[in-house]
Each structure stands twice: as structure tokens, then as C-alpha cells.
Amino acid sequence: MLRLLSLAALAACWQIGSLFAGPRNLPAPIDVLRRMEVEALSGALFFNLGVTMLRVAAAFAIAMAIGAAIGFAMGRDRIVDRLGDPWLLLLLNLPALVIIVLAYIWIGLNEVAAIGAVALNKIPNAIVTLREGARALDPQLDEMADVFHIPYATRLRHVLAPQLAPYFAAAARSGLSLVWKIVLIVELLGRSNGIGFEINIAFQLFDMTLLLAYALPFVAIMLTIETFVVQPFERHITRWRPRAA
Amino acid sequence: MSAAGSTREALSGVAFALEEGKVGAIVGPSGCGKTTLLRIIAGLDARFEGSVALPKPVRLAVVFQEPRLLPWRSVEDNVRLVVPDIAEAELGALFAALGLFGHRQHFPNELSLGLARRVALARALAVHPDLLLLDEPFASLDAATAAALMEQITDIVEARGMTTLLATHDIDAAIRLADVVYVLSDGPARLLAAIEIADPRRRLTREAAAGIAAQIAAAR
Numbered sequence: 001m002l003r004l005l006s007l008a009a010l011a012a013c014w015q016i017g018s019l020f021a022g023p024r025n026l027p028a029p030i031d032v033l034r035r036m037e038v039e040a041l042s043g044a045l046f047f048n049l050g051v052t053m054l055r056v057a058a059a060f061a062i063a064m065a066i067g068a069a070i071g072f073a074m075g076r077d078r079i080v081d082r083l084g085d086p087w088l089l090l091l092l093n094l095p096a097l098v099i100i101v102l103a104y105i106w107i108g109l110n111e112v113a114a115i116g117a118v119a120l121n122k123i124p125n126a127i128v129t130l131r132e133g134a135r136a137l138d139p140q141l142d143e144m145a146d147v148f149h150i151p152y153a154t155r156l157r158h159v160l161a162p163q164l165a166p167y168f169a170a171a172a173r174s175g176l177s178l179v180w181k182i183v184l185i186v187e188l189l190g191r192s193n194g195i196g197f198e199i200n201i202a203f204q205l206f207d208m209t210l211l212l213a214y215a216l217p218f219v220a221i222m223l224t225i226e227t228f229v230v231q232p233f234e235r236h237i238t239r240w241r242p243r244a245a
Numbered sequence: 246m247s248a249a250g251s252t253r254e255a256l257s258g259v260a261f262a263l264e265e266g267k268v269g270a271i272v273g274p275s276g277c278g279k280t281t282l283l284r285i286i287a288g289l290d291a292r293f294e295g296s297v298a299l300p301k302p303v304r305l306a307v308v309f310q311e312p313r314l315l316p317w318r319s320v321e322d323n324v325r326l327v328v329p330d331i332a333e334a335e336l337g338a339l340f341a342a343l344g345l346f347g348h349r350q351h352f353p354n355e356l357s358l359g360l361a362r363r364v365a366l367a368r369a370l371a372v373h374p375d376l377l378l379l380d381e382p383f384a385s386l387d388a389a390t391a392a393a394l395m396e397q398i399t400d401i402v403e404a405r406g407m408t409t410l411l412a413t414h415d416i417d418a419a420i421r422l423a424d425v426v427y428v429l430s431d432g433p434a435r436l437l438a439a440i441e442i443a444d445p446r447r448r449l450t451r452e453a454a455a456g457i458a459a460q461i462a463a464a465r
Contacts (some may be wrong), residue, residue, distance in 0.1 A: 087364065143289050144313040148327040148372060158326055163316045 003024075017243045027209040035213040044198075049218060052183055052194040056113075058223075059118035059181045064172060066119070067126020072126065072164070075134020084127075092125040100186050109190045118182050125178065126171045133167030169234035174231060247433075248281050248293035255281040256293070263425065265300070268402055268409040270419035272461065273429030279412035282434070283378050286410065299376065302345055304433065306374035306388040310381045312361035314353040320364050321349040328371045331434070339367050359390035363397070370401065379411035383418050385408070392420070398422065400447055420457050428464045438464035 011029055018028040027035075039045035074081040074088075107113035137160065145155045187196025195218045201206040202211035246432050248256040263269040271279050284290040287307050293358035314323045324339070325331060340346045343363045353361055360376065362382065378464050383391040395418060399453060402409055402422070407427070413419050419426050424445045428437040442449065 114286070140309070140313050141313060141315065144307075144309070146289065147287055147307045148368075150327065154326070154329075160316065162315070 003072065020180070022242075023209075025204070025208060027212065031209055032212045032216065035209045036217065039210075039213055044090045045214065045217065048194050048198055050198065050223065052187065052218065053221070055118065055194065056176075056180045056185050056189070057120065059115045059183065060172075060176055062115065062237055063119040063122035063179065064168075064175060065124055067123040068130045068164075069128025070208065071127040072134045075131040075137070081131070088124055090137055091120070092128070096121045096182050096185065097224075100182075100189055105189045111191075114191055118186055121182050122175050122179050126175055126186065129167050129171040129174075133164045136167075136208065137163050153238055158219060165237040169230075169237055173234065175223070175231050176226060180218075184218075246280065247295060248285060248290065248292055254433040256285075257435055259429070259434060259436045260295075261436060261439055263365075263408060263410060265408050266406045267424040268411070268422055269425050269427060270423035271410065271412045271427045271429060272414065272419045273417050273434055274431050275414050277432040278427050278434035279414075279429065282429075283307070283380050283410065283412050286376075287378055288379055302371055304375045304379065306368050306369035306372050306376075307378045308362065308365045308380065308382060310384060312353065312358070312365040314361060314368075316353050318366075319350050320330070320345060320356070321351055322362055323353070323370050324368045327368055331371055332362055336371075339370060342401065343367050344393070357390075358387050359394065363394065366398070370405075374407060376381075377407055377409045379409065381413055382411060383413060383415050395421065405444065416458060416461055420454050420461075421449065426457065426461060428461050430465070440464070 015024070015124055018026040036045065056229065070084065074084050081140050099120050103113040103117035103120070108115065139161070142158055150159065183194070184196035184199065187194035188200045189196075191197050197215050198214040199211055202208070203212070247254065247258055259282060261269075262279065269281060273279055281290060285293050287305060288297075298459075299415075314320075318326065319334065320340075324336060338348070340349060343366060345360065345363055345367060348364075349362060350355060353364070356364065366379075366382075379398075383394060386394065386459075399422060411419070411422065416426075420442070424442055426438075426440045426442070427439065429435065430437050438460070440457060442451070442453070442457060444453065
């Protein structure tokens with residue numbers, strides 16, 4: 001209830017702000033809604049939203065899979081950790097923009113470069129988080145699994161994965177919020193569709209109404225996914241924990 | 246065998262042979278190297294000189310001092326982890342023998358240490374081990390719980406006739422459970438005596454038990 005009230009207050013501020021700033025700098029909420037309707041009816045809004053969402057999904061999935069695998073290996077094996085650490089440091093400190101521009105130059109202005117660049121931005125964070133998880137694995141349970149000759153697949157699924165799940169969930173949550181922000185930059189710089197592309201057009205035309213008409217639904221969708229998919233998933237995989245005394 | 250950890254030597258020239266089907270009890274002061282000895286036999290510690298001769302192939306099971314259960318799996322599923330295709334009847338009999346029947350669906354964090362250790366014992370027994378290693382099975386349990394667990398272990402050992410080696414600082418428990426008691430010195434542990442018990446467990450008379458206790462005391 002308080003949250004809704006706060007949201008309403010934000011909308012009110014927006015409305016008042018638009019009166020002072022003028023429609024060119026800050027269009028009124030109702031104008032943005034009308035523009036959204038126009039874009040929705042033409043199908044452009046849904047098409048661009050869909051394209052961007054697909055890129056988010058692809059980059060997110062790739063980054064989580066690769067990041068988790070490398071992070072796990074680094075956390076489990078000291079030599080792999082030593083070898084990988086400098087690369088990781090470099091990757092962690094490369095600005096997103098540098099990775100994106102390099103990807104476009106080296107691979108070309110195509111989908112592979114776009115999704116790859118986004119994934120590459122997220123991979124180091126996923127590695128760091130999953131490496132922490134792998135380092136925190138309980139050696140006593142490892143020994144138990146050794147003694148009872150538990151097959152590796154079973155061990156991975158029932159002994160290791162549940163221990164890593166909270167770390168995976170944390171990486172997924174921060175990963176999604178990072179990926180969906182970077183995807184827009186990638187689209188702005190080198191794609192000819194998607195929310196980022198539309199924002200680029202809005203920027204070139206100084207069309208604030210168009211910008212908000214695309215940005216707001218996208219933010220709303222991503223927040224919805226985070227609240228109703230990622231967070232419940234996180235609670236689900238850590239559900240055994242509250243039982244702890 | 247001798248074992249050297251990263252900082253100190255834990256065992257110094259310990260040699261013994263446990264006959265198949267017998268229960269051996271390793272006694273000695275806390276921290277003398279009993280656990281290290283069990284870990285070496287279980288193949289969990291390779292930093293030692295000497296050798297461990299086990300019949301091959303051998304099915305080995307360990308009940309660690311910490312139960313080492315998976316907190317995200319129920320009692321039943323913790324046993325199923327090591328024997329996925331265990332028959333329902335066998336699982337039921339195992340839980341009944343250990344007084345765990347009402348706890349099948351519980352999670353480890355809901356159990357007392359005594360119950361959790363029983364689950365670990367059930368898990369070990371489920372694999373039908375040729376050699377069962379028990380590390381301090383009665384440590385940190387109240388007297389009644391320890392006594393009940395002692396009865397259950399005695400029943401199982403008698404019924405199954407499996408080779409069992411337990412490490413304990415509880416000399417009384419060792420005498421009541423074992424066919425042979427290995428007395429270790431303070432660390433780095435040396436083997437001071439191996440005392441055979443002719444009429445072990447429930448056939449052991451009070452006088453005989455007192456005699457064994459005296460022998461152990463004399464050896465130390």
C-alpha cells in the first residue's frame with residue numbers, strides 16, 4: 001500500500017515537473033501513455049520489446065552457463081584459479097563500452113557480436129560469485145560422497161548444486177539487472193531494432209515522448225520478471241535454509 | 246603405520262590386524278590420532294607411511310562424528326542418496342531398527358544429534374558394508390541416548406556379523422561393544438595393547454568387564 005502511494009507520488013511529481021519543464025523536456029504522463037498506445041497499435045513496441053527480451057535472455061543464459069562453469073572450476077582447483085585470475089581481473093575492469101566496441105569491430109555489426117558482448121560483460125561477475133560458492137563448498141560432504149562412492153552426476157546434482165544454488169541465484173539476480181541495462185547500449189551502438197535502437201532514434205530527434213514510451217514498458221517488464229520470477233526462484237532453492245536452528 | 250599431518254605427527258608406528266567379522270575398538274585419549282587412523286583406513290587421508298591391507302573388493306562405510314547429512318534432503322532421501330534403489334522393506338526395517346521410523350520425512354536440521362547420528366548409521370548400513378568405521382559414535386550424547394544407541398549398534402553388529410572398527414574415548418563403551426580393544430597412547434599414538442575379549446558384548450560378565458578395564462588401565 002505504502003509502495004503504491006509512493007509510486008503515485010512519483011507520477012504526481014512527474015506531472016508537476018512536466019508543467020514547469022515543458023513538454024519538450026518532460027512530456028506529461030498522459031502524453032507518454034498515448035504515444036505508447038500508438039507504438040503498441042502499430043506493433044512496433046511489441047516487436048522491439050520482443051527483440052530486446054530475446055537478446056537479454058540469450059546473453060543471460062550464455063553468461064550464466066559459462067560464468068558458472070568457469071567459476072566452479074576456479075573455486076575447486078587452485079591451479080585453474082591461479083591461471084584464470086589475471087584474465088578475470090582484466091575482464092572485470094574492462095569497461096562495458098570497450099568490450100562492446102571491440103566486439104562490433106572484431107566480429108562485425110551482427111547479432112553474435114551484440115549478444116556475445118553483453119554476455120562477456122556479465123561473465124566475470126558470474127565467475128566471481130560462483131567461485132565464492134565453490135570455495136565455500138563443505139569438504140565434509142565431499143568426503144562423505146567419496147566414502148560412499150557417489151557417482152559424479154549424482155554428486156553434482158544432489159551434493160554440490162544445492163550448496164551452490166544460493167550463489168547461483170545471487171549471480172542470476174545481479175546478472176539480469178546488469179544484462180538488461182547493457183543490452184540497450186549494445187542496441188544503441190550497433191543494432192537496427194530493439195528498445196536501445198528506438199531510444200537512439202528518440203535521442204537523435206530529441207523526442208522525449210518516444211524515449212519514455214519505449215523505456216518505461218521495458219523497465220516495467222524487467223522489474224516484473226525480477227520480482228515474480230527471479231526472487232521466487234531464489235526463495236525456492238534456499239527453502240530448506242529457514243529450518244536451520 | 247605412521248601419519249604426519251601438516252603440523253604434527255598423529256600416529257607413530259601403529260600396527261594391528263582385525264579379523265573379519267569382528268568388532269575392534271580403538272581407545273585412547275582425545276586427540277591422540279584415533280580419527281586420523283580411521284581416516285587413513287577409509288582412504289580419506291593419504292599423508293601417511295605404511296600400508297592398509299583390506300580385502301578386495303571391500304565395501305566400506307563410515308559414520309563420521311559429525312553426521313554429515315545433506316540438510317536439503319529428508320532423512321529418507323539422505324539414505325537413498327547412497328543406495329538409490331534400496332527396497333522399501335529394507336529401508337523400513339533399517340529405520341525401525343534404529344528408532345527412526347517417525348522421522349523419515351524430517352530434515353536433518355529438525356533432528357537432535359542422537360537422531361542425526363542414527364540417520365548417518367542407517368545410511369552406512371544401507372550399503373551393506375564389509376567394513377563399518379564408526380568415529381566416536383557416542384560422543385556428545387546424553388547418557389540415555391548413548392545407552393540406547395549402544396543397544397542398537399550391538400543388535401546390528403550381532404545380527405549382521407560385519408567387521409566393525411570404532412574409535413572412542415569411552416572405554417566402557419569399547420569394552421561392551423568390541424571383540425578386541427586396541428589401546429593407543431597419547432599422541433603421537435603408539436599401540437600400547439590389543440586386548441581380546443573372549444565372550445564379548447551381552448555374554449560379557451560384569452567381572453570380565455572389570456578385568457578388561459583393569460588391563461586397559463595397566464597398559465596405559
